[in-house]
Amino acid sequence: MRIDVKGLTKSFGSRHLFSNLNCSFKPGQVNVILGESGSGKTTLLNILALFEQPDAGKVLYDGREVTNLKKSELRKLIRSTVGYIYQDIRLFENLSVYENLFLAMKFTELERSQRRKTADELLEKAGLKDYGNKTAGTLSGGEKQRVAIARALAGGKKLLFADEPTGALDEENAMRITELLNDVAQKNGCTIIMVTHSLTVAGRFSSRFRMAGGQLMEDALTKNTLVKNTLAKNGVMKDGVEIEG
Numbered sequence: 001m002r003i004d005v006k007g008l009t010k011s012f013g014s015r016h017l018f019s020n021l022n023c024s025f026k027p028g029q030v031n032v033i034l035g036e037s038g039s040g041k042t043t044l045l046n047i048l049a050l051f052e053q054p055d056a057g058k059v060l061y062d063g064r065e066v067t068n069l070k071k072s073e074l075r076k077l078i079r080s081t082v083g084y085i086y087q088d089i090r091l092f093e094n095l096s097v098y099e100n101l102f103l104a105m106k107f108t109e110l111e112r113s114q115r116r117k118t119a120d121e122l123l124e125k126a127g128l129k130d131y132g133n134k135t136a137g138t139l140s141g142g143e144k145q146r147v148a149i150a151r152a153l154a155g156g157k158k159l160l161f162a163d164e165p166t167g168a169l170d171e172e173n174a175m176r177i178t179e180l181l182n183d184v185a186q187k188n189g190c191t192i193i194m195v196t197h198s199l200t201v202a203g204r205f206s207s208r209f210r211m212a213g214g215q216l217m218e219d220a221l222t223k224n225t226l227v228k229n230t231l232a233k234n235g236v237m238k239d240g241v242e243i244e245g
């Protein structure tokens with residue numbers, strides 16, 4: 001599903017986050033949003049996911065305006081279409097990992113017998129093989145974050161919003177999750193919009209935007225960001241800036 005944004009404007013009191021944003025997010029790929037803390041990335045995701053209203057402007061899903069829907073229509077659309085990976089994770093801590101995933105599958109067309117298989121596949125791809133029966137609340141922060149990602153993917157929605165989904169992960173798991181999101185976007189043709197602070201993660205994708213000064217611009221990172229990040233890994237450079245000495 002394609003998302004178009006037209007003239008989107010949002011403030012909280014005297015705090016102007018963005019004004020007159022225009023952009024498009026395409027299906028079948030991961031679209032990355034970079035930007036400093038407090039620049040309005042989470043607020044933008046919430047507006048795109050229809051959890052919050054803009055002050056002006058509109059959001060279109062496949063050309064249909066969705067910012068003016070009645071409450072009941074809105075709820076139905078969100079339930080059928082929107083998956084969300086929250087920055088603060090939000091698992092049901094008293095439930096098992098399986099139960100968390102099965103709840104997300106409630107509105108899918110998957111047969112009961114397929115649900116367990118889908119859950120096992122997702123957990124394995126998230127590096128959580130054999131975690132299904134563990135209680136979510138007993139896991140580490142990074143494990144919980146990966147369960148939250150598997151859960152969002154289990155919902156099989158056309159739109160997936162991910163708010164810093166690799167924030168609590170080490171580099172190996174961050175790349176594992178990055179590949180998983182990329183695979184799902186390509187195979188299922190869903191639209192993923194991901195906020196990240198990691199240039200290594202962002203450099204993996206070609207559709208990149210940067211939130212700055214109340215505007216969302218195509219990101220001007222150089223094409224060889226990946227090369228730079230490889231150098232960074234080897235201690236030569238950090239975030240594309242050469243380290244002295």
Ligand SMILES: Nc1ncnc2c1ncn2[C@@H]1O[C@H](COP(=O)(O)OP(=O)(O)O)[C@@H](O)[C@H]1O
Nearest residue numbers: 012015017035036037038039040041042043044
């Ligand atoms: N519901 C709200 N009420 C008032 N201010 C808010 C609300 N949500 C976010 N803000 C403010 O808007 C700014 C941008 O927040 P946010 O969208 O979370 O930024 P980011 O995700 O880029 O860090 C912050 O200064 C934050 O305090």
Ligand SMILES: [Mg+2]
Nearest residue numbers: 041042087163
């Ligand atoms: Mg945020």
